[in-house]
Each structure stands twice: as structure tokens, then as C-alpha cells.
Amino acid sequence: MSVDLLKREIQEDIQREQEPQPALPADVFGRIGSMETRLARNSREIESAxxxxxxxxxxxxxxxxxxxAMALRRDFDIYDEICDHLLVVDTALTGEPExxxxxxxxxxxxxxxMANGGFYSASEYDVAPLLARHPEKRFMELGRSCVLPHYRTKRTVELLWQGNWAYALRHNMHAMFGCASFSGTDPKNHALALSFLHHTxxxxxxxxxxxxxxxFQSMDMMPLESINSKQALMALPPLIKGYLRLxxxxxxxxxxxxxxxxxxxLIVLPIESISGRYINYYGADAGRFGG
Structure with missing residues (x-):
């Protein structure tokens, strides 16, 4: 039942076709209107992120x-020095790129x-056995996802995922993973959504x-037969719902x-599991980054 709901949402999302876009600069992964997605080009842009x-x-x-970090009003840690920073930029805004x-x-x-002490997610999840079971696969971690309130739209999410997909192609990645969050520190407040994820x-x-x-906090707080899938999907944060669609x-x-x-x-997304429709949707533009 949950799969059918997600499939319907995918079909609705993919029905419209993207309008032709002019050629993009080499370091830009995608563009919709005045907004584009690309990696940060300098330290000023990283600090702005x-x-x-x-x-x-x-x-x-x-x-x-x-x-x-509180004094500087910037969220930063040691991982910022080794990560790439994907950005969504609204070129219609006045000012410098940052x-x-x-x-x-x-x-x-x-x-x-692996060359710098491991993944951030390893502080919460035992990811080492997963990596060991897939020595032939190359993993990439997604984290610190955020968008300014005014820009929390379908268009921005599309650009972020177009950027992730292009980046994965460019670096020949086989799976993406990372922590995604519910607001608040009491799992019982999210019993419906967490149980739905656990069972499905x-x-x-x-x-x-x-x-x-x-x-470890148990996600199995409600039996499957008592879960209303539609209500559970509505209770999911948009980011997690987007991951499930893929x-x-x-x-x-x-x-x-x-x-x-x-x-x-913890979210894990094998590239091979991504819906074919989504691969076509993003791949048409992102394929040029695969080389």
C-alpha cells in the first residue's frame, strides 16, 4: 500500500517535462529559472553555507x-574541511555569489x-559492516541538508537532487547514505512515522x-496493521519523503x-534502486558529468 502511494507521487512528479535550457557552465549541475546548483567555489561560499x-x-x-560556532553564527566542524559543499544559488538576488x-x-x-578518520554517520550508526559487505561499491555520505524557509519548494528540492545525482555520476558512486532528522528529541512523538519506516x-x-x-532507540512502536500509510507519509519530513520516492x-x-x-x-540509497523514471529525469541533464 505504501509503495502504491509513492508510485503515484512519482508519476505525478514526472508527468511534466523540463523546458529546454541553454548550455550550462562546466561546474553547474543544473538550472531552473534563476536558480542553479553547483559546488562551492571558494571559502567565502562555504562560510555562507x-x-x-x-x-x-x-x-x-x-x-x-x-x-x-555560536559566537561566529556559523555551523561548522572538522568535516567541512574534507567535504564538498553542494549549493543552490538564486542568481536573481543582488550581491556577490556567496x-x-x-x-x-x-x-x-x-x-x-577513509583517509580522514571515517564518515560522520559512524558517530551514530555502525556503518563499517555495511561498507565491508560491499567492497566493490563506492559510497558517498549526504549531510547537513538545509534550505532557507522561503525557498523550501519543489524546485529547490529538484535542484539539490539534480546536484547529488550529477555528483554521484561524476565520481562513479554506487550508493548514497546519511542521517535524516525528525524535529525534537522524543521518538515517541514520531511513533507513526518511525514505525511506518521500520515496517515498510x-x-x-x-x-x-x-x-x-x-x-539505539526502537522505531517499532506500532504494529503494521494499525498504521495508516497515508497519514504516516504525511507525517514524514519532506527530506525523508523525498528519499523514499527515490x-x-x-x-x-x-x-x-x-x-x-x-x-x-539512517537513510541508504543504492544508485541501482533509484526509480528508472527519476534516473531519466535527472540523468538527461546530469549525464554529461559522468566522465
Missing amino acids: QAIRYKVFVEEMGATLPPE EQIVGTYRLLRQEVA VGMKDEWAVSALPEL GAMVGNGAVVDQAFNTTDV
Whole structure:
């Protein structure tokens, strides 16, 4: 039943065709109207992305960052130095490029992570066995996703995913993963949505991943037969719902992040599982980055 609902949403999303766009600069992954997606080009743009993260995570969601970050009003950590920073930029805004950034994602490739102490998600989930079971696959971690309130539209989400897809093609990635969040630190407040994820898209077998034992919070709070799928989908944060549309799976157990005032779940999205319609949708423009 949940699969049918998601399939209908996919069909509705993909019905319209993208209008032809002029040729894009080499470092731009996609463009819709005045907005485009690309990687940060310099430290000023990275700092601007960190300032947006501060506005969303601290001012809006109530996160508590280390004192230096709070003083500078920027969300940053050691991973920022090794990650690539995907941006959505509204070129219609006045000012320098760093003043036009309205959304961001942080991207970390497996070879970079392994050379620098591992993935961020490993602080919450036991991802090492997953990587070991797939030595032939190359993973990339998605994190710190945020968009300014005025720009939380379907168009912005499309651009972020077009950027993620193009980046994955460029670097020959086989799977994406990362933590996605529910607001607040009481998992019981999200019992319907968490139980729905547990029963319908939980990772199994070769893709199984669990929260670290000392952080594990059960997601199995309601039996499957008592879950209304439509209500559960409505209760999902837009980001997690978007992952599901693309064919994502969810790890076993949630994790409470007190600092960020969230309840996290681990999302894993094998590239081969992404709906063919979505591959066609994004791949038509992003395919030029595969070389």
C-alpha cells in the first residue's frame, strides 16, 4: 500500500517535462529559472553555507553548537574541511555569489572519508559492516541538508537532487547514505512515522545497518496493521519523503541527537534502486558529468 502511494507521487512528479535550457557552465549541475546548483567555489561560499546552516539548525530548530560556532553564527566542524559543499544559488538576488546561496548539502566520498578518520554517520550508526559487505561499491555520505524557509519548494528540492545525482555520476558512486532528522528529541512523538519506516522500508540482509547499541532507540512502536500509510507519509519530513520516492531504505533504530534537537534515522540509497523514471529525469541533464 505504501509503495502504491509513492508510485503515484512519482508519476505525478514526472508527468511534466523540463523546458529546454541553454548550455550550462562546466561546474553547474543544473538550472531552473534563476536558480542553479553547483559546488562551492571558494571559502567565502562555504562560510555562507555554514551561516545558512546556523540559521536553520540553531535559530529555527534550536540546536546548540560549540561556543566558537555560536559566537561566529556559523555551523561548522572538522568535516567541512574534507567535504564538498553542494549549493543552490538564486542568481536573481543582488550581491556577490556567496550572498545568493539559499540551500546547501554536504557531500563526502568514501575514499576521502577513509583517509580522514571515517564518515560522520559512524558517530551514530555502525556503518563499517555495511561498507565491508560491499567492497566493490563506492559510497558517498549526504549531510547537513538545509534550505532557507522561503525557498523550501519543489524546485529547490529538484535542484539539490539534480546536484547529488550529477555528483554521484561524476565520481562513479554506487550508493548514497546519511542521517535524516525528525524535529525534537522524543521518538515517541514520531511513533507513526518511525514505525511506518521500520515496517515498510527497513534495511535487510546485505544492506542492514543498526544504530550504535548505546544510542539505539526502537522505531517499532506500532504494529503494521494499525498504521495508516497515508497519514504516516504525511507525517514524514519532506527530506525523508523525498528519499523514499527515490527508493531509499532506512536503518534499524533511531538516534537522539541532543545537540541538534533531533531524532535521526539512517537513510541508504543504492544508485541501482533509484526509480528508472527519476534516473531519466535527472540523468538527461546530469549525464554529461559522468566522465
